[in-house]
Amino acid sequence: MKITKVQPLLIDRFCFVRIETDAGIVGIGESGAWGQLEASAAAISKFADYLVGRDPRPIEHHWNVMHRATHFTGAAINGAISAIDIALWDIKGKAHGVPVHELLGGQVRNKARVYAHLKGRTIEQQIAEAKRLKADGFNALGHFNPLLNEDESVPYFKTHASKVEQAIENVRLVREAVGPEVDLCIEIHRRMSPPEAIALARGIERYTPMFYEDPIRPDSFEAMGWVAKNIPIPIATGERFISLYQFRQLLAHNGAQYLRPDVCMCGGITATKKIAALAEAHDTMIVPHNPLSPISTAACLQVAACIPNFAIQEYPSGTPGIDRDGALQGDKIVTGLAQHINGFIPIPGAPGIGVELVEDAEKRFPYKPKPVEMRAHVDGSFVDQ
Numbered sequence: 001m002k003i004t005k006v007q008p009l010l011i012d013r014f015c016f017v018r019i020e021t022d023a024g025i026v027g028i029g030e031s032g033a034w035g036q037l038e039a040s041a042a043a044i045s046k047f048a049d050y051l052v053g054r055d056p057r058p059i060e061h062h063w064n065v066m067h068r069a070t071h072f073t074g075a076a077i078n079g080a081i082s083a084i085d086i087a088l089w090d091i092k093g094k095a096h097g098v099p100v101h102e103l104l105g106g107q108v109r110n111k112a113r114v115y116a117h118l119k120g121r122t123i124e125q126q127i128a129e130a131k132r133l134k135a136d137g138f139n140a141l142g143h144f145n146p147l148l149n150e151d152e153s154v155p156y157f158k159t160h161a162s163k164v165e166q167a168i169e170n171v172r173l174v175r176e177a178v179g180p181e182v183d184l185c186i187e188i189h190r191r192m193s194p195p196e197a198i199a200l201a202r203g204i205e206r207y208t209p210m211f212y213e214d215p216i217r218p219d220s221f222e223a224m225g226w227v228a229k230n231i232p233i234p235i236a237t238g239e240r241f242i243s244l245y246q247f248r249q250l251l252a253h254n255g256a257q258y259l260r261p262d263v264c265m266c267g268g269i270t271a272t273k274k275i276a277a278l279a280e281a282h283d284t285m286i287v288p289h290n291p292l293s294p295i296s297t298a299a300c301l302q303v304a305a306c307i308p309n310f311a312i313q314e315y316p317s318g319t320p321g322i323d324r325d326g327a328l329q330g331d332k333i334v335t336g337l338a339q340h341i342n343g344f345i346p347i348p349g350a351p352g353i354g355v356e357l358v359e360d361a362e363k364r365f366p367y368k369p370k371p372v373e374m375r376a377h378v379d380g381s382f383v384d385q
Contacts, residue, residue: 001021001022001023001025001055001056001057001095002021002022002053002054002055002056003019003020003021003051003052003053003054003055003056004020004021004022004052005018005019005020005048005052006018006019006020006044006045006047006048006051006052006084007019007020007048008040008041008042008044008045008080008083009041009357009361009362010037010038010041010362010367011333011357011361011362011365011366011367012293012330012333012365012366012367012368013034013037013367013368013370014030014037014292014293014295014330014333015030015031015033015037015040015041015044015079015083016028016029016030016031016083016293016295016357017029017030017031017044017080017083017084017087018087018357019051019056019084019087019088019091021056021091023095025091025094025095026091027056027086027087027088027089027090027091027094027352028086028087028090028295028353028355028356028357029082029083029084029085029086029087029088029090029264029268029295029299030082030083030086030264030292030293030295030296030299031044031079031080031082031083031264031265032079032082032262032263032264032265032289032292032296033075033076033078033079033080033265034291034292034370035075035370035372036075036076036079037079037369037370038369039076040075040076040077040079040080040083041080042076043076043077043079043080043081044080044083044084046080047066047080047081047084050065050066050069051084056088056091056092057088057091057092057095059085059088059089059092059270060270062084062085062088063081063085063267063268063270063271066081066084067081067267073242073243074242075240075242075265078242078243078265078266078267079264079265081267081268082262082263082264082265082266082267082268082271083264083268084268085267085268085269085270085271086263086264086268086269086295086299086353089103089268089269089270089299089302089352089353090352090353091352092352093351093352093353094351094352096351097351098351099302099305099347099348099349099350099351099352099353099354100269100299100302100352100353101302101303101305101306101347104269104273104302104303104305104306105306106306107305107306107347108305108306108307108308108310109304109305109310109347110305110346110347111341111344111345111346111347112301112304112305112310112312112313112344112345112347113139113140113311113312113313113343113344114138114140114312114313114314114315114340114343114344114345115138115140115141115142115143115183115185115312115313115314115315115343116133116136116138116140116141116142116143116315116317117142117143117314117315117316117317117318117319118130118133118141118142118143118144118174118319119143119145119149119319119322119323120148120149120319120322121148121149121150121151121322122148123148123169123170123173123174125321125322126144126148126170126173126174127173127174127177129319129320130144130174130177130178130182131177131178132320133317134178134181134182137340137341137342137343138182138340138343139181139182139183139342139343140182140183140184140185140210140312140343141174141178141182141183141184141185142184142185142187142213142312142314143185143187143314144174144184144185144186144187145186145187145188145189145191146166146167146168146170146171146174146186146200146204147163147167147188147189147191148170149322150385152373152374152375152385153375154375155375155376155377155378156375156376156377156378156383156385157377157378157379160196160199163196164196164199164200164203165203167200167203167204168200168203168204171184171186171204171207171209172204172207175207175208180208183209183210183312184207184208184209184210185209185210185211185213185236185287185312186204186209186211186212186213187213187214188200188212188213188214188215188216189214189384189385190214190215190216190217190218190384191383191384191385192215192216193216194216194223194226194227197212197215197216197227197231198227198230198231200215201215201227201231201232201233202231202232204233205231205232205233209233210234210312211233211234211235211236211257211258211287212231212233212234212235212236213235213236213237213258213260214236214237214239215227215235217384218237218238218239218240218241221249221250221252221253221255222253224237224250224253224255224256225253225254225255227255228254228255228256228257229254234256234257234258235255235256235257235258236256236257236258236259236260236287237250237255237256237258237259237260238250238256238259238260238261238262238266238289239260239261239262239265239289240262240265241261241262241265241266242265242266242267243266243267244266244267244271244274244275244278247259247261247266247275247278247279248278251278251279251282251284256284257284257285258284258285258286258287258311259275259279259284259285259286259287260287260288260289261275261276261286261288261289262288262289262290262296263288263289263290263296263299263300263303264292264296264299265289268299269299269302269303272288272300272303273303273306273307276303276307276309276310277307279309280307280308280309284309285309285310285311286303286304286307286309286310286311287311287312287313287314288300288303288304288313288314289314290313290314290315290316291314291316291329292316292329292330293329293330293333293334294328294330294331294333294334294336294337294355295330295334295353295355295357297313297315297316297337297345298334298336298337298348298353298354298355299353300313300314301313301345301347301348301354302347302348302353302354304347305347313345315328315340315345316328316329317329332358332365333357333358333361333365334355334356334357334358335355335356335357335358336348336350336354336355336356337354337355
């Protein structure tokens with residue numbers, strides 16, 4: 001079997017790859033370089049020069065060549081490698097007539113717990129959405145930012161006290177709205193300094209959050225380790241990491257208790273399985289990052305099926321009035337992914353990763369490029385959001 005075509009596809013707000021073979025087997029994958037998708041698509045085309053004409057099945061070999069041939073890395077490049085890796089596993093599973101997890105050691109579980117996205121520009125919106133999601137069967141809510149999903153066009157300023165105390169109050173209100181039957185996965189989106197992150201974590205401990213995600217920017221392992229050492233709740237981070245070695249450094253600094261590899265960014269299914277093994281050796285759990293399409297979700301689930309230290313899966317549900325009218329992101333672009341049932345989603349059982357692009361997806365869903373922009377601070381600088 002030989003690869004005959006490697007085609008990047010910019011569809012809606014996603015970057016996919018379609019890899020064709022002379023055996024008639026087609027694999028699909030997705031890049032997680034969501035801010036630089038055009039660059040990632042170009043990297044996919046560059047790797048096509050190497051891949052076309054080769055056997056798609058020696059995946060570990062191809063993975064190493066793509067990473068090591070030039071020794072240059074970055075989000076756009078690693079997003080391309082990740083997309084290609086997922087597509088190669090999709091081909092291999094289809095060639096053997098089995099889901100990918102069968103090739104990775106077999107199932108540990110037959111369904112994966114998921115958390116829905118909880119968004120709101122006001123605390124009232126967040127409370128109403130939390131109640132709706134609980135009624136829909138979810139037993140965990142994530143993407144929950146107690147700093148709120150504010151309008152990024154409005155310049156930002158809050159005092160330290162008001163910022164921290166209002167966020168604590170918002171966590172209290174949502175916890176009271178859903179009770180202990182629903183876990184809260186707090187997501188700060190890197191919007192705090194280390195001292196602010198510590199103050200907030202100490203204030204919300206009483207509301208038993210499952211984890212505290214990206215309280216500060218992830219660039220400094222030392223800073224994340226310092227925050228983790230001084231707070232009483234577990235940190236989750238890693239969604240922006242592009243390398244197994246970054247996760248190793250994070251663990252060496254005791255910077256997280258939940259790792260968040262993005263299968264479409266960190267190196268695909270091949271890398272995510274390696275990261276999960278590294279985490280297992282450190283008694284650390286895996287929460288796959290997944291803000292993308294059902295192709296990403298399906299790839300994540302193949303790993304979740306076969307690792308013992310899987311905790312929960314991000315499920316990018318939409319929020320009425322904010323995005324996608326409450327529908328799962330990209331649900332019209334891909335077929336084959338089952339719906340969640342009482343907060344769990346079945347592991348796909350079809351050969352490969354278990355999902356397919358709909359026919360003529362690139363024509364039916366035109367590309368929506370993401371602009372480069374950042375929220376302004378009232379002093380004329382900028383803030384992470």
